[in-house]
Amino acid sequence: MLTEALSDLKILDLTQYIAGPYCTKMLADYGAQVLKIERPGTGDGSRSLGPFQGDEPHPEKSGVFFFLNCNKKGITLNLKDPLGRKIFLDLVKEVDVLVESYRPGTMARFGLDYESLTRIHPGLVMASISNFGQTGPYKDFTATDLILTAMGNEMYSHGLPELPPLKNPLTRDLMAMGGSAATGIMGAFYGARWKGTAQHVDISIMEGLLAAIDYRMAALTAYQYSGRVNDRIPFGGSVASGSMPCKDGYVEMVTGKLNLPRLIEMIGDERLKDPEFLEQDIFLTKPERLEEFNAVLYEWLAERTKMELDKLFTEWKLQASPHATPAEVVDDPHFRQRGCFVEVDHPIMGRVEVPGRPFIMEKTPWQMKTPAPLLGQHNGEVYGKMGFSAQDLVMLKQQGVI
Amino acid sequence: MPELPLEGIRVIGIENNWAGPHCTQLLGDLGAEVVKVESRYHWERVSRGALARPSKLLLDNMPAWQGGYPNGEPGQRPWNRPPAYNRCLASKRSMTVDMTRPEGLEIFKRLVMITDVVVENNAYGVLEKLGITYEMLKEQRPDIIYCRMPGFGKSGPYAQRRALGTHIAAQTGDTLLRWYPEVDLMMSQMRFHSDTTGALSAVFSVMAALHHRRKTGEGQLIEIGQAENVLPGYIQAIMDYTLNGREIAPTGNRDYYGHAPCGVYRCKGEDRWVAIHVTSEAQWKGLCRAMGGPAWTGEERFSDGLCRFRNQDDLDPLIEEWTTVHDHYALTYLLQKEGVPAGPVMDARDCYNDPHLKERDFFEPLTQEDCGTHLYPTVPWKFTKTPLHLRLPPCRFGGDNEYVYKTLLGVNDEEYARLEEAGHIGMDFVPEIP
Numbered sequence: 001m002l003t004e005a006l007s008d009l010k011i012l013d014l015t016q017y018i019a020g021p022y023c024t025k026m027l028a029d030y031g032a033q034v035l036k037i038e039r040p041g042t043g044d045g046s047r048s049l050g051p052f053q054g055d056e057p058h059p060e061k062s063g064v065f066f067f068l069n070c071n072k073k074g075i076t077l078n079l080k081d082p083l084g085r086k087i088f089l090d091l092v093k094e095v096d097v098l099v100e101s102y103r104p105g106t107m108a109r110f111g112l113d114y115e116s117l118t119r120i121h122p123g124l125v126m127a128s129i130s131n132f133g134q135t136g137p138y139k140d141f142t143a144t145d146l147i148l149t150a151m152g153n154e155m156y157s158h159g160l161p162e163l164p165p166l167k168n169p170l171t172r173d174l175m176a177m178g179g180s181a182a183t184g185i186m187g188a189f190y191g192a193r194w195k196g197t198a199q200h201v202d203i204s205i206m207e208g209l210l211a212a213i214d215y216r217m218a219a220l221t222a223y224q225y226s227g228r229v230n231d232r233i234p235f236g237g238s239v240a241s242g243s244m245p246c247k248d249g250y251v252e253m254v255t256g257k258l259n260l261p262r263l264i265e266m267i268g269d270e271r272l273k274d275p276e277f278l279e280q281d282i283f284l285t286k287p288e289r290l291e292e293f294n295a296v297l298y299e300w301l302a303e304r305t306k307m308e309l310d311k312l313f314t315e316w317k318l319q320a321s322p323h324a325t326p327a328e329v330v331d332d333p334h335f336r337q338r339g340c341f342v343e344v345d346h347p348i349m350g351r352v353e354v355p356g357r358p359f360i361m362e363k364t365p366w367q368m369k370t371p372a373p374l375l376g377q378h379n380g381e382v383y384g385k386m387g388f389s390a391q392d393l394v395m396l397k398q399q400g401v402i
Numbered sequence: 403m404p405e406l407p408l409e410g411i412r413v414i415g416i417e418n419n420w421a422g423p424h425c426t427q428l429l430g431d432l433g434a435e436v437v438k439v440e441s442r443y444h445w446e447r448v449s450r451g452a453l454a455r456p457s458k459l460l461l462d463n464m465p466a467w468q469g470g471y472p473n474g475e476p477g478q479r480p481w482n483r484p485p486a487y488n489r490c491l492a493s494k495r496s497m498t499v500d501m502t503r504p505e506g507l508e509i510f511k512r513l514v515m516i517t518d519v520v521v522e523n524n525a526y527g528v529l530e531k532l533g534i535t536y537e538m539l540k541e542q543r544p545d546i547i548y549c550r551m552p553g554f555g556k557s558g559p560y561a562q563r564r565a566l567g568t569h570i571a572a573q574t575g576d577t578l579l580r581w582y583p584e585v586d587l588m589m590s591q592m593r594f595h596s597d598t599t600g601a602l603s604a605v606f607s608v609m610a611a612l613h614h615r616r617k618t619g620e621g622q623l624i625e626i627g628q629a630e631n632v633l634p635g636y637i638q639a640i641m642d643y644t645l646n647g648r649e650i651a652p653t654g655n656r657d658y659y660g661h662a663p664c665g666v667y668r669c670k671g672e673d674r675w676v677a678i679h680v681t682s683e684a685q686w687k688g689l690c691r692a693m694g695g696p697a698w699t700g701e702e703r704f705s706d707g708l709c710r711f712r713n714q715d716d717l718d719p720l721i722e723e724w725t726t727v728h729d730h731y732a733l734t735y736l737l738q739k740e741g742v743p744a745g746p747v748m749d750a751r752d753c754y755n756d757p758h759l760k761e762r763d764f765f766e767p768l769t770q771e772d773c774g775t776h777l778y779p780t781v782p783w784k785f786t787k788t789p790l791h792l793r794l795p796p797c798r799f800g801g802d803n804e805y806v807y808k809t810l811l812g813v814n815d816e817e818y819a820r821l822e823e824a825g826h827i828g829m830d831f832v833p834e835i836p
Binding site: 143144159165180186190193199213226228235252254337 | 487490564595617625634636638640654664781
């Protein structure tokens with residue numbers, strides 16, 4: 001049995017959709033015991049999100065739900081029911097961390113806010129993940145990934161000036177914020193375990209995006225420093241940098257002043273050997289020379305494929321990475337060789353391939369242990385341990401408690 | 403106030419760009435003491451600006467995020483003033499040493515002996531060339547935790563690539579999925595999402611390793627291949643291919659899940675936009691109410707979710723006719739009142755003026771000698787009992803040499819002066835560096 005870093009961490013998971021479940025998935029993947037609570041009947045909202053296996057919109061066939069919820073046990077429980085809440089209190093006493101992603105105020109309405117819970121479990125760490133945080137004028141705003149990207153991330157300067165600002169692909173930002181939440185919770189758990197301070201953590205997706213890096217951080221600081229607002233800028237102006245068309249697609253290049261001599265040497269074209277090209281600020285003072293330079297470069301690139309360019313540039317300690325389609329990413333020999341995808345057996349979907357370990361820990365490696373739970377799959381096991389008989393569970397089911 | 407989670411932990415960062423520095427900045431915010439190791443002889447690309455000594459002309463011609471130095475000026479020590487990097491340079495101390503010389507490497511080794519975690523995100527082979535390997539680190543400190551963040555990982559066909567975030571974006575399909583479907587990819591812009599996910603995963607894994615070490619006494623090696631670490635973000639694209647053999651196409655601002663309206667709409671003023679994303683019949687009704695129930699909303703072609711999705715090209719301009727005479731914040735409040743997901747597309751100025759962020763105390767003041775006092779985005783999580791803050795201003799190059807050499811390493815004044823004379827210690831890059 002492989003050693004797990006977080007095998008002694010028990011988590012009760014009330015989250016759903018994308019950010020919360022990715023957060024608890026990261027913890028589960030490195031050993032935490034995560035018990036996922038889903039609403040009876042429909043379960044986690046992401047069970048209704050595609051892509052579905054065979055395009056069949058079945059609650060056990062969602063690719064997104066599956067990826068996000070491997071390595072977790074799953075039960076159904078209705079927190080709107082008083083008995084449901086009593087059962088919840090018994091469950092929460094047994095865990096180190098509770099993670100929830102309800103609208104702010106919901107847990108308090110259930111009588112399950114942090115103050116109430118720490119009365120029965122003083123050592124509990126609780127993390128609340130929400131769109132805008134537990135306080136503030138936007139706390140009750142409703143949002144999707146588009147809204148959060150528009151407000152939290154640097155969408156304003158993404159895209160071309162004559163077109164609208166451009167969002168980020170799919171639900172990429174929500175997934176990243178799930179990762180951010182996992183990191184914050186790891187810090188809170190570490191602090192509780194080794195410094196004796198259990199506490200409530202308020203995690204806002206909008207703030208997570210604002211506090212991250214990429215252009216947002218740079219744009220914020222630049223505005224503070226200089227008053228300049230980072231804008232959508234017209235295409236052009238960079239020497240040998242950007243998405244460059246080649247024989248069979250595009251490669252991504254970043255050359256910059258310091259690498260320009262090496263690039264020129266590699267290409268070997270006489271037309272590029274003009275020493276003026278290496279003068280500081282030349283392309284600003286004489287933009288027509290930039291056009292000249294890039295014209296020769298495009299010509300040279302058009303004769304070579306993505307893979308040829310990647311190999312050549314790497315040999316010369318430069319960079320030209322191919323732009324990949326989704327199929328090229330999944331079939332990529334580099335990711336395959338590194339073991340970045342794994343196959344998991346699921347009772348209804350059969351064998352499913354999903355992204356595997358996000359990163360490598362030498363002594364406490366990532367593990368894929370169990371597929372995502374069927375809805376209520378572990379009710380018998382979990383409630384049985386609490387002393388409920390099979391008949392009890394039938395009654396609870398009929399009463400809408402589980 | 404009780405101790406911060408990582409108080410008592412010491413971290414070394416041999417780092418550049420964003421992924422490594424943001425990781426060690428967050429470790430510092432969580433309570434660790436972080437020492438950034440730099441060299442007067444080595445300009446670490448994209449870590450303290452595009453150039454060590456940029457001209458004002460260059461800054462003025464760079465986009466704001468790169469060129470927006472304090473008051474638009476390079477300043478006397480431009481490497482202490484770059485807007486693109488300074489927030490990541492917060493919460494840590496900077497020392498300089500020339501590790502290409504044996505005595506410099508010895509100093510580094512002495513620092514490792516009193517360190518718990520080393521974080522690096524250098525190109526393949528760079529540290530090995532200096533003699534810094536996991537084995538060497540373990541010799542100084544047997545339970546060291548060594549977190550490496552190579553772009554494509556330390557093995558595999560792409561291991562030797564000198565990758566920046568934009569190369570990772572290309573290879574993981576981000577750029578292709580991100581860009582406008584109707585515009586040639588040649589015109590696409592760079593974004594560096596892998597730095598964010600890499601840094602956050604690195605902090606997570608370092609703490610998991612520290613936890614494991616507390617239980618067992620064992621350190622370990624961590625490898626964050628930034629490219630593979632980013633793959634979950636494209637889960638819909640990946641799963642549609644692994645489950646159904648299908649490749650999805652980019653959707654621009656439109657919704658992969660088939661909801662409409664979904665996009666940004668022009669508002670009153672210069673280049674002001676509101677984002678609106680309707681995902682249910684109830685929200686559509688809310689939008690109609692907010693718009694004052696114009697007749698066109700009753701047309702057959704907009705009568706249900708599927709029609710609206712199919713007729714988006716007709717729907718969007720009609721909505722924009724309405725938004726274009728209103729303020730983007732006013733529309734947000736109006737739409738949110740009707741239960742419609744909506745929000746302003748916020749530029750940097752909007753962020754600093756935002757009432758929600760003000761109430762949440764999201765921006766913190768830091769005073770640094772070469773920049774002055776400014777407000778910076780704080781730590782992403784609000785801990786209620788041990789609040790997290792940016793603990794130190796953006797570190798100045800070599801700004802903490804005295805503290806690190808004398809206090810941490812016990813170097814006496816005479817030795818310190820000799821090392822300064824020999825070029826290890828200083829606050830300026832050597833003149834040869836442009």
